[in-house]
Amino acid sequence: MRMVVLGLGYLGATHAACMAELGHEVLGIEVVPEKRDQLARGEVPFYEPGLPDLLKRHIDSGKLTISDSYAQAVEFADVFFIAVGTPQKKGDYSADLQYVDAAVDELVPLLRRDALILGKSTVPVGTAQRLADKADELAKDVAVEIAWNPEFLREGFAVQDTLRPDRLVLGIFAGSRAEATVREIYEPIISVGAPFIVTDPQTAELVKTSANAFLATKISFINAIAEVCEAAGADVKAVADAIGYDARIGRRFLNAGLGFGGGCLPKDIRAFMARAGELGAAEALSFLREVDNVNMRRRTRIVELTRQVCGGALLGKRIAVLGAAFKPESDDVRDSPALNVAGQIQLQGASVTVYDPKAMDNSRKVFPTLDYAGSAIDACESADAVLVLTEWDEFVSLDARRLGSVVRSLNIIDGRNCLDRDAWETQGWNYRT
Template sequence: MRMVVLGLGYLGATHAACMAELGHEVLGVEVVPEKRESLARGEVPFYEPELPELLKKHIDSGRLRVTGSYAEAADFADVFFVAVGTPQKKGEYSADLRYVDAAVEELVPLLTRDALILGKSTVPVGTAQRLSERADELAKDLEVEIAWNPEFLREGYAVKDTLNPDRIVLGRFSGGRAETVCREIYAPLLEAETPFIVTDPPTAELVKTSANAFLATKISFINAIAEVCDAAGADVKAIADAIGYDARIGRKFLNAGLGFGGGCLPKDIRAFMARAGELGAAEALSFLREVDNVNMRRRTRMVELTREVCGGSLLGKRVAVLGCAFKPESDDVRDSPALNVAGQIQLQGASVTVYDPRAMDNSRRLFPTLDYADSVRDACGGADVVLVLTEWSEFVELDPNLIRSTVRQRNVIDGRMCLSSERWFSAGWMYRA
């Protein structure tokens, strides 16, 4: 099948390459020239495991092409995926839908035949209905159907999550062809018995935001328990292990530590709260405000703990920060807890040196005043304390003896509870988590 993907960021580039892998002929539309030129060469301008190989494979085969022209896209196919960003509005909790709106506003007037537009972007409930009404105004005599097919990708596992999804959700209005088309698009996945949930657009929109809200709540729950454990002298990891055996609870996403960040969970739960308020259901999601508060407190607590380890003041201290991406297997530093902590520590007078296996360039652009090193050893040189803030395997498996002679003081703070405390203690380090 021929199809178009509008927007080639993390979501769009992955979806376009994976649709080509499923056998479809795909045209990707990217309006940023530098990004478009990179992708057209088969080069991914961000880090996502497996994606560079997949993209290059299908650029070379001709099954995937990249353009900046909406007119070319309108002529190419009659199925369009909207995969543009929906960031948080500046100064507000609401989602900024200007890119989603622009995609529809620019595409629909160029259409010369009936079309199906499938939304992938995470949007507030009611967006599909509003866009459907706008498409009807713009389409004149054509039938332009809007449906929502939300993504459930994890950065670092996006290719796997697209080609081997837990479920496929489609929200469509009655009487259209969205379900028939999606069954054809995802036929190889449905043959592998992937659950296919067909519902109305508001429900599909809420499935995505509800999933993110639940994951954020689970993370903040265990971090709230960690606060109580700090006060009571209890072991939060042992608590997580014990309650995780309950099948109703499960162990995943019960890792206490620095909390969540990135381009999805923080802005999505805030947009969810804002939309609930607009619908007159603000009280229903008031608990998410505390979920957000707990998450932000973890960053403050990490700064306080670093100050305690440094004797009560960070002025003149040297701090090594290992990890600046918001999670491992990603170069994404949007709302990164690690970078937030590094910046706060620097503002309190410390000299901060950062190292990350993949996210250094993005970090430099966002926090140019921090110092950056090319290796763990260089970052730890002369440090009074080492902070592990992203659980890259390079840090989890780090032999503490390899850096003990490079630091000034053997203090390590495990911000992700990912290190072996016994291993670091036995190597002569003071370990805190």
């Protein structure tokens, strides 16, 4: 099948390459020149394991073409995926839908044949209905269907999650013929057993936002328990392991530590709260405000721990921060807890040096005033405290003795509960978590 993907950021580039991998002919539309040129050369402008090879292969094969022309898009296909960003509005909790609206505004007036527009972007409930009304107004003697097919990608596993998803969700309006088309698109995935859930657009929109809200709640729950464990002298990791054996709870996303960040969970739970307020259901999601508060408190707590191990003050201290991406196997530093902590510590008078295996360039753009090193060892040179804030394998496997030979003081703060405490304490380190 021929199809168009509008927006080639993290979601769109992954979706376009994976649709080509399924055998479809794909035209990707990207309006940012630098990003478009990189993708056209088969280069991925962000770090995502497995995607560069997939993209390059299908650029070279001709299955995937990159353009900035909506006129070319409407000639190329009758199926369009919207995969543009929906960031948080500045000064507001709501989602900024300007890019979603712009895609529809630019595409629909150009259509000369009936078309299906499938939303992939994470949007507030009711967006599909609003866009359907907009499309009806803009369409010129053609039928334009809007349906919602939300993504459920994990950064670091996006290719796997697209080609082998744990479920596919499609939200369609009554009388829609979109289901048959979407089943054809995803036939190789459905045929090997992926659940295919067909519902109305409002439900499909809420499946995505509810999933993110639940994951955020689970992370903040174990971090709230961590606060109680710290006060009581208990081991939160042992608590998580024990309750994780309960099939009703499960162990995943019960890792206490610095909390969540990135471009999805923080802005999505805030947008969910904002939309609930607009619908007159603000009280139903009031608990998400505390989920957000617990998450932000973890960052402050790491700063407090750092001040404690440095003798009560950070002025003039040298601090090594290992990790800048919000999670391992990613170079995404949007709302990064690690960089937030590094910035807070610097503001209190410390000299902060950061190292991350993949996120250095993005970190420099966001926090140019921090110092950066080319390796973990270099970052820890003469450090008064070492903070592990992203659980990269490279940091988990650090040699405590080797690192101890370059620091000024043997203080390590495990912000992700990912290190072997005994191994570090055996080498004389003051281990805090």
